């Protein structure tokens with residue numbers, strides 16, 4: 314009843330072209346932002362911040378990245394974990410070499426390094442598609458992961474072989490390292506995710522997004538529109554890897570606080586993010602968030618939620634249950650609804666718009 | 673580019689196909705075919721199934737590269753050309769089996785036809801403000817005119833994959849028109865349509881030709897439509913040119929009657 318576009322007439326194209334043309338949607342977004350920026354840091358427990366929100370935000374960013382490549386441009390990649398790694402190691406090297414430059418600058422700059430590497434490994438995409446491209450990106454995954462562990466320069470010759478995150482500040486507050494508060498890390502991450510989501514949404518709503526989708530839907534016709542296939546695919550790899558790279562840097566510096574590539578940037582990570590994109594919805598911004606929320610929060614919800622409801626569940630069982638649930642959902646979505654949770658959300662909104670009349 | 677196109681007057685040769693031959697392995701799709709398309713005309717290409725009509729369009733817009741012969745468009749001769757370059761030179765087309773961007777809305781499909789005319793910087797695209805937004809609005813206005821022209825206002829926001837076939841063909845025409853082409857290639861735009869839809873489509877084709885002065889090459893099996901719409905007709909059979917002339921001349925041509933018109937389609 315309250316979710317209506319009735320009476321909200323667009324008097325110009327700018328209004329009609331807005332990302333959220335319906336007032337209620339804009340109010341919804343504003344509410345989400347208030348909750349995320351004000352309520353959660355003020356009222357949220359440490360557990361909520363560290364085990365729910367921070368992982369969710371990092372995965373959202375990575376999912377947006379992969380969704381741009383796979384969902385919007387139709388190019389599959391199994392190298393997301395490695396591209397995240399490029400971001401993390403680039404950020405590590407940069408902040409070691411130039412510690413005086415703000416860490417947030419380096420987290421974002423790291424994305425450009427990963428964009429460059431993404432473009433290199435995206436070159437074969439002009440010739441190969443689908444399964445073969447997946448295999449090519451898999452090669453990128455293994456090659457880069459090998460680099461991360463076998464080139465000691467990348468991890469500053471640390472005996473641990475891992476990235477060791479130092480103390481860095483922003484506006485005089487610690488934002489990385491052991492002394493950084495959860496709230497500070499969360500706020501930096503949330504700001505990054507908010508700004509980068511806005512940028513990604515802008516890109517996907519304009520000429521560049523249309524040319525990505527054109528390449529995905531019908532590449533010969535896209536070429537006929539004057540869209541250069543190679544340039545467009547490489548741009549998709551660049552933008553996608555940029556997001557993955559920032560996500561990787563954020564993961565190391567704002568979440569893990571240090572770690573090793575074989576743990577953080579392995580093939581499992583690549584698959585996990587692919588699953589987020591599939592379950593959330595291919596080719597949907599909001600779907601990237603749904604997928605990231607669902608998969609990153611599911612284990613926590615099962616582990617803590619079910620016992621709280623009085624259903625006893627051992628840690629190992631919770632993990633297995635997660636796999637079973639995610640696996641069956643992927644099969645379900647691939648067969649029944651390739652547009653994932655985002656599509657269900659849309660259908661729900663559509664129903665609400667028509668309510669109480671079903672048609 | 674625009675200067676060359678303006679320098680070609682109505683009635684002068686816009687595109688010349690000169691002794692073009694194309695084969696796929698052993699299959700000869702086109703054998704030594706020459707014809708021309710004059711600026712401002714509706715030129716029909718007809719012939720039985722497998723005659724090489726679609727292959728001819730593919731040669732003209734750069735999908736296929738002929739083994740022999742050359743193509744001259746707007747005074748420039750070439751033998752090999754990428755489709756995106758042909759697009760930039762002013763050639764647009766529709767496909768026999770509808771090649772729309774299925775996951776995108778009608779509006780986005782037609783907007784994608786404006787891609788070559790949009791050039792706001794990546795930076796502004798990221799912000800979707802300033803020059804990027806101004807450009808988007810400018811082209812949206814152009815596209816809305818096409819939507820009005822084709823009477824598809826109601827399906828603006830509908831993903832084209834959900835539209836019935838006849839409407840998809842119309843959207844595909846819209847997308848080609850959005851490119852403001854000098855030469856528009858239409859591959860069986862009325863295939864699979866009912867009578868009413870065919871009449872609508874015929875009207876659109878004539879209007880495009882007369883209102884915007886767009887030169888059109890049209891492949892069509894419906895002889896009634898071809899004879900009504902076209903200024904000149906070229907007839908292909910087994911990859912060879914059988915006849916070439918006005919609809920009346922072609923209709924009267926004995927070899928055409930034997931080969932084509934005599935056969936029920």
Ligand SMILES: Nc1ncnc2c1ncn2[C@@H]1O[C@H](COP(=O)(O)OP(=O)(O)OP(=O)(O)O)[C@@H](O)[C@H]1O
Pocket residue numbers: 696699700701719720721722723724725726727728768
């Ligand atoms: N890509 C290709 N590879 C191999 N053979 C092809 C290819 N494209 C066309 N041909 C062959 O070239 C010949 C001409 O085909 P074309 O599609 O141009 O015919 P058409 O006149 O458009 O027929 P229709 O009326 O059925 O559309 C046919 O024998 C076809 O099998």
Ligand SMILES: [Mg+2]
Pocket residue numbers: 725726727768859
């Ligand atoms: Mg054909």
